[in-house]
Amino acid sequence: MQKKTLLILIMMIATLISCNNSTQSESENVLSENNVPKNLNEALNQIDNDLSDSLKTEIRRMTESDFVSESHFGFGIGMRNEWKLWKDSDLSKYFNSIGINHPDDMSGIILTSFHRKLTENQIKLDEQIAYYKDYWDGVELTRLPEETEFPEQNLEFRVSRNYGHYTKDKKWGTVYIQTNPKTDYIWIYDYFYGWKKIDLTTKDKLDKAKIQQTESILNEIYSE
Template sequence: MRKLITIFILVLILGQLSYGQKRKTPKDIKEAITRLQTDCSDSLKNIIVETKDSYLFQLCYPWKGDYRIIYDWTSSKNKRSVLRKYLINRGISNNKHQQSIILIAFKKSLIGVNVNEIEIIEPFKKIENNWANEDLVRYTTDTIRGVYIPKDLEDCFRRINEFWADSTKTEIKSWTEDEFTGRTHIGFGRWMRNNWQLWGGSRLSKYFNEKGVSHPDDMTGIILDSYHRHLNGKEIALEKQIEYYQIYWKVNSAPSKDIYPKGSRKLEFDMVILYTLNENNMPGCVHIQSNSKSNKVWIYDFHFGWKQLTKDELYKLKSTAYEIREKALIKIFNKE
């Protein structure tokens, strides 16, 4: 019996060692090439050979391709990646560049060309050096990563007008504001957030920050809503839009302990009911206590305050249609 247990343990250890060796990241580009020779299928190797160097990264995850191993080697999530550190030490910290360099080197090995690491790395290193210089002035410069950055809302309109043909703008005008924002927030909106550096910081994000708007999604929403109004000759109402997003974050923030009802200390909130104020279309949000051990549950609303409900009353509130939730809350809080 002991012999069987010993054999089982040895098999388990050897299996773990084998798995660890298989998953260990290469230490440098040369070792990465050796690993890819084994890991890549013949069909993928042919695709790599036929693909232009500038498009090779698109074969990999998370860009446009499904091939994942190089991403696993270079991802910032892989804290133990020796290969990633190897490339960073040579001035390459951008993941897309790291994957490109590895694939360009691998492609050269496939076609029998000498792999000169310095020659492959140098163009990407120059790009990242330029980026580093841009980052020093990113809040004032008009161009980052080769993309013009609008300076304000009116400048955004001018740039968007240049992007879209008149026929597209005519079609957009026929949509409602909500339709336009809904259709563009993910696609074109993502392009704006990434290329106008609303996440990383730019003169446009600074413009919004100074007006009290800090989240890139909110900036995008304001740009899109305003552009649709601009196209249709409607009032932009920028201050009102800004107020909406400021209220949004206030109402959606769970209540802090310093404003808990007297005598209540350990309240937890992880459920909400959303609604809209009828008078001004501002957002509303009811935060619901989730750790009640009795038939009574606390609710908190930025606009109305605190109220303790029975679970039956809470169920009735949760069942109320979105359009009449404010009316139900007015009744609950005796604000009529």
């Protein structure tokens, strides 16, 4: 029953993200690229104002861990994309200013803080920041280059895969995968390997690889 409730909840949030309400302008949707919050408080207030009371009741019934993990891909992807956390939005710059650099971490803090706000628990932002800083301590951050450094114009990278051996050598790589291909070839980027154009068969192989297989597959791709 709980899994069914979680599924319904995520579907409801996804619908709110993707659909325009006839009684609202686009800028009033739950997540809108035209109304990007400037900081955490604005983000929490925007979500709180736009979600229905019934949906918030369902969220309160979930544990914090379940809500954050189940929302990471549906609600979280919408948040990272529409609020341009992969780019230099005001919200992204806010998180950078407090030491949070990865979009997944930004959305994680927002989701965690929203659940705590709904359940009247302390947000404990300092503790959340410390958790992510400890996680990345000694790890080489591998961010996507600026668009001016892209090999072609109008490329979008909304999917990435992390890999590496954090506990072994503090290496944590990230390969970014183009999400708006116009042909049978797409671009990928990795800090340690650089740019590479691959076919869809190779992309499928990369998509299906387990995290411990990713680096060896990248070695094959970039050796060709």
